[in-house]
Amino acid sequence: MASSTASDTLHKEKHITFIIDQESNRSYEYWLSEHLRMNGLYWGVTALITMKSLNDTTLPQEDVIKYVLSCWDDRFGAFGSFPEHDAHILSTLSALQILKIYDSGLSMLTKDQKQQLVKFIKGLQLPNGSFQGDRFGEVDTRFTYTAVSALSLLDELTVDVVDPAVDFIMRCLNFDGGFGLVPGSESHAAQAFVCVGALAIMDRLNVLTHDLPERISSWLSERQVLPSGGFNGRPEKLPDVCYSWWVLSTLSILGRSHWVDLYKLEGFILSCQDPVYGGISDRPDNQTDIYHTCFGITGLSLIDHSKFDLDEIDPVYCMPKSVTKGFRKWKQDE
Numbered sequence: 505m506a507s508s509t510a511s512d513t514l515h516k517e518k519h520i521t522f523i524i525d526q527e528s529n530r531s532y533e534y535w536l537s538e539h540l541r542m543n544g545l546y547w548g549v550t551a552l553i554t555m556k557s558l559n560d561t562t563l564p565q566e567d568v569i570k571y572v573l574s575c576w577d578d579r580f581g582a583f584g585s586f587p588e589h590d591a592h593i594l595s596t597l598s599a600l601q602i603l604k605i606y607d608s609g610l611s612m613l614t615k616d617q618k619q620q621l622v623k624f625i626k627g628l629q630l631p632n633g634s635f636q637g638d639r640f641g642e643v644d645t646r647f648t649y650t651a652v653s654a655l656s657l658l659d660e661l662t663v664d665v666v667d668p669a670v671d672f673i674m675r676c677l678n679f680d681g682g683f684g685l686v687p688g689s690e691s692h693a694a695q696a697f698v699c700v701g702a703l704a705i706m707d708r709l710n711v712l713t714h715d716l717p718e719r720i721s722s723w724l725s726e727r728q729v730l731p732s733g734g735f736n737g738r739p740e741k742l743p744d745v746c747y748s749w750w751v752l753s754t755l756s757i758l759g760r761s762h763w764v765d766l767y768k769l770e771g772f773i774l775s776c777q778d779p780v781y782g783g784i785s786d787r788p789d790n791q792t793d794i795y796h797t798c799f800g801i802t803g804l805s806l807i808d809h810s811k812f813d814l815d816e817i818d819p820v821y822c823m824p825k826s827v828t829k830g831f832r833k834w835k836q837d838e
């Protein structure tokens with residue numbers, strides 16, 4: 505359980521142990537979470553590399569890569585979350601992010617696999633510019649970000665995908681300055697990140713004209729709940745550590761992270777740590793998990809990476825800048 509005791513210490517060693525235990529402990533919960541295994545591995549790898557602790561002692565590279573490649577779904581030409589699972593865009597992005605951390609050239613994939621991946625991802629885009637998560641047809645701006653980011657990691661982001669994707673994102677922008685899952689749906693902080701983040705990857709932040717950057721940033725700033733200092737995802741909701749990432753990354757992309765009280769946010773994240781067994785929870789005194797551990801640590805990196813001796817995180821890709829600095833956001837003409 506996390507402790508609500510005020511603290512300005514990041515219990516890094518405990519968190520590393522917590523993450524290693526998640527990966528090695530084949531508990532009942534582990535098998536229940538098969539559909540999230542690839543995402544979970546990405547959260548673990550990202551938390552470790554941000555803490556400058558991704559190495560063969562914490563998480564053997566060979567095992568990680570072997571697991572990722574074992575989730576390849578040959579029928580659809582992309583990655584599932586678990587061996588024998590159907591491919592999905594979410595597990596495909598997590599797989600590519602993990603592989604990219606180990607080798608920016610993605611040499612573990614064959615040329616044919618890369619071509620199949622591009623075909624799979626582009627095949628999920630609908631005529632209105634939106635993306636489905638898989639062939640079952642659910643549409644969500646989250647899948648737009650995921651597809652755009654994955655194509656960018658493959659260096660295959662092209663204008664035929666970008667133009668309709670930008671149109672769709674802009675139709676999901678609400679009058680209040682928030683973004684929804686689909687046009688007309690309620691504003692939600694995670695949707696702000698996926699929409700603004702996708703625009704950043706596509707180098708199209710310039711479509712946010714007039715007062716739009718301010719309006720979006722105002723809505724995001726209102727997510728800070730006082731006196732705790734944590735962020736919520738929607739008005740009237742409780743604060744939650746994962747929104748530290750969704751909200752602050754978006755404000756960072758828009759150059760307005762100073763619009764919120766970063767010191768109070770930092771205090772909130774640190775108060776959600778379990779100082780005994782490690783890990784970070786959504787709120788003080790709740791059960792810790794790998795998802796909130798990842799986004800608590802990446803949130804602290806956004807606030808002040810040098811203070812906690814963390815690697816500097818890229819707010820657009822949610823990977824360390826040491827990894828993303830060589831990324832070409834657009835496919836270059838050969």
Ligand SMILES: [Zn+2]
Nearest residue numbers: 744745746786
């Ligand atoms: Zn959460």
